[in-house]
Amino acid sequence: MCPECGKHFNADTLQTFCADCKSPLEAQYDLNKASKTLTPESLSSRPRGIWRWTELLPVRGAAHRLTLGEGDTPLLSAPHLSRTLNLPSLYIKDEAPNPTASFKARGLVMAVARAVELGVTEFVIPTAGNAGSALAAYAARAHAKAHVFMPKDAPLANQREVQAYGADLVLVDGLISDAGKLAAEQAAKYGWFDVSTFKEPYRLEGKKTMGLELAEDFNWEVPDVIIYPTGGGTGLVGMWKAFAELETMGLIGSKRPRMVTVQAAGCAPVVRAMEQNAARAEFWQNAETIAAGLRVPGPFADRQILRALRESHGTAVAVTDKEITTAQNELAQNEGIFAAPEGAAALAALKHLLAIGWIKTAERVVLFNTGSGLKYL
Numbered sequence: 001m002c003p004e005c006g007k008h009f010n011a012d013t014l015q016t017f018c019a020d021c022k023s024p025l026e027a028q029y030d031l032n033k034a035s036k037t038l039t040p041e042s043l044s045s046r047p048r049g050i051w052r053w054t055e056l057l058p059v060r061g062a063a064h065r066l067t068l069g070e071g072d073t074p075l076l077s078a079p080h081l082s083r084t085l086n087l088p089s090l091y092i093k094d095e096a097p098n099p100t101a102s103f104k105a106r107g108l109v110m111a112v113a114r115a116v117e118l119g120v121t122e123f124v125i126p127t128a129g130n131a132g133s134a135l136a137a138y139a140a141r142a143h144a145k146a147h148v149f150m151p152k153d154a155p156l157a158n159q160r161e162v163q164a165y166g167a168d169l170v171l172v173d174g175l176i177s178d179a180g181k182l183a184a185e186q187a188a189k190y191g192w193f194d195v196s197t198f199k200e201p202y203r204l205e206g207k208k209t210m211g212l213e214l215a216e217d218f219n220w221e222v223p224d225v226i227i228y229p230t231g232g233g234t235g236l237v238g239m240w241k242a243f244a245e246l247e248t249m250g251l252i253g254s255k256r257p258r259m260v261t262v263q264a265a266g267c268a269p270v271v272r273a274m275e276q277n278a279a280r281a282e283f284w285q286n287a288e289t290i291a292a293g294l295r296v297p298g299p300f301a302d303r304q305i306l307r308a309l310r311e312s313h314g315t316a317v318a319v320t321d322k323e324i325t326t327a328q329n330e331l332a333q334n335e336g337i338f339a340a341p342e343g344a345a346a347l348a349a350l351k352h353l354l355a356i357g358w359i360k361t362a363e364r365v366v367l368f369n370t371g372s373g374l375k376y377l
């Protein structure tokens with residue numbers, strides 16, 4: 001369904017986005033039916049990984065449940081930070097153990113699995129780095145072809161990784177937005193399926209599993225605050241959707257976490273839109289940051305991101321690259337977590353929010369480390 005105009009689309013055919021509204025689509029399920037078989041008990045008896053949530057996922061046939069072991073990542077305590085920040089209930093959802101070392105695996109496994117189920121054999125993606133790696137891995141696993149368009153200054157590890165999986169790597173002189181234009185052109189020309197962020201509805205469903213897991217991690221409650229490094233916003237919008245579905249199924253109550261977007265000071269279109277109380281995020285000129293995954297100057301799902309932030313009584317925070325680097329060292333040296341700069345940005349934002357009293361000592365706070373620092377060496 002299109003969240004802007006309410007138009008319905010057929011869930012049994014391959015979908016992209018609502019051309020009328022230029023809006024992403026959101027998959028819908030028979031939640032009443034799902035609640036009969038998806039229960040806390042059945043979930044705990046199923047094999048680990050995102051496919052435990054199959055009633056809430058778009059893939060129909062068991063044979064199409066592609067996997068490299070994604071999901072069910074640890075919710076870690078952060079004892080040193082808890083002490084120094086005076087925040088006893090601080091947790092880090094660590095996404096680095098995912099295949100290809102970032103949470104992009106959750107989204108791309110779903111997009112590849114569902115598209116292959118519907119007959120796709122050739123994919124294209126514009127990427128800051130990690131999404132290209134994840135697409136390349138799952139395409140290899142599914143024996144499909146992948147074309148990856150990446151800015152030429154994207155992390156070298158991602159470039160090599162994409163090629164190692166046998167994908168076609170195209171280096172673009174520009175940003176992810178420029179790569180996106182090229183990818184869309186070639187997709188139209190050759191009939192490739194474009195799995196750009198939010199240009200198809202399946203990645204969102206994969207990313208949604210982070211919210212499902214968190215609810216289970218907190219014993220069918222939700223934390224008070226979730227701090228999420230936001231580029232395209234799939235995870236943020238996905239978790240927000242997950243909580244709504246779980247509530248409809250009677251698995252959680254009506255309480256919601258306050259959702260926090262973290263962006264880099266050099267590319268903060270969502271932060272600016274929140275400050276201006278705008279419904280849309282304006283394109284950010286000359287985007288620049290070491291956090292490659294946050295260098296998204298014009299997120300396609302800006303309306304959904306902003307709605308989730310406002311409905312949750314959340315906020316958006318920009319942090320500098322210097323603060324990111326400091327936070328990265330702190331996480332590594334004090335907690336043993338070598339976070340991606342995007343994940344480190346979440347810690348930098350937490351410090352801002354504690355300083356202004358927006359987060360209180362007794363609150364349960366989850367930081368997302370969205371990937372491994374190793375990818376950026």
Ligand SMILES: *Cc1c(COP(=O)(O)O)cnc(C)c1O
Nearest residue numbers: 231232233234235293342370371
């Ligand atoms: C892509 C990416 C992000 C941004 O994720 P979105 O869900 O698109 O907002 C954050 N961190 C890392 C490591 C990424 O690769």
Ligand SMILES: [Zn+2]
Nearest residue numbers: 002005018021
């Ligand atoms: Zn529409």
